[in-house]
Amino acid sequence: MRLHHHRLYTYRLRYARPVRWSDIIEEAAPFVLLRLTADDGTEGVAEITVKPTWCGVSARSLIAAIDDVFIPILKRLDLTDPAGIRTVLDAVPENQAAKTLIDNACWDLHAARQGRPLWRAWNGQPRVELSWAVTRQAPHAMAAEAAQMVGTYGFRTLKVKGGQGVATDIAGIREIRAAVGDRIRLYVDANGAYAPAEALDYARALADCGIVMLEDPCPLAPDADFCKLRQDSPIPILVDFGCGSLRDARLFLEQGAKALSMKPGRFGLTHAREMRDIAAPKNCAPVVGLMGESALGTLVGLQFASTIADPILPAELTWFMAMTEQVISQVPPIVNGSVTLTTTPSLAALIDWNAVELSR
16 A cells, blocks of 8 residues: 555634643644545545644644655555554654654554554454543632533543642642532643642642642653652652653653653654553553644544553543534544544544635
8 A cells, every 4th residue: 555645734723712721822723634545545644733832843844844754755655554654754863743643644544444443453442531621720710610521521530730830729729629529530730830849849739639640740851850759759740741752751661650641642653552562561551641632633542542441540632622613524422521432444534624624
């Protein structure tokens, strides 16, 4: 199976309200979509969230790298082996966003050719539990959102975005707890907002509030300082932004990491699966993290999430619910905090190409 044609699309999907991340405030989510067509007419697609501070590229730079560097390589390869393709692409240094987008599109092409979705080919579960991320707002607004999402969709776990200052973070957690009750698990992502010297006290304060895990309390590196923080913290430390590659994952595992955020939208399906496999013998839990995906990107990530038995935390793949627009015709419904996976082999078949054009 050889590459016959490719096309790249850019689009933005509006949010219901402005969203405050740790580094930017957004009114819409920007994406690049890759569409691969093989010589037998089979199609595969993938989408990536384009935020320079998240993935190091703009839409223009990503498209240029794919067109100029990677498509000439892809045209020489047999497309039937996505993992093998990723190995070839990895011979080119850097360019992780481009490799991730191509990797995920090749896996979707593979599913189309096989006539069954990846989660079935990988013996995944047909239903995946999910969490909701409560982003930075005033504490009362965070509590109101948390109560609405739990009440409407049945989430049993919430990810709370911290980093607004310790006092504000604690106030937000207490208001959320009062709004949703004691049965809902809460964990916090501080996005590295605090200094290393503050991290342990922050972890202790969160533990006193019943928080079950803490993600990126400060900038994390796979070193002795991380090892000591992990050992001294009363709650598990989840590593996200400091782990940017398979090599980083191995280094964090050497320092005893017990939870790593594994994002198909950041690493690609091939590397996410490899991270899961090298983490298992070290008793390190995979957490399927969010990358601001639309419903399309969510369906990619769910293929991977379905393969994780007894996850320590539910998959975070619900951010598409913050958007008022989508580019697929069938948005997965969330019932009792879970989603049932599509049986459509290729996600390309679900895309509304008119919606893609209108959102550009």
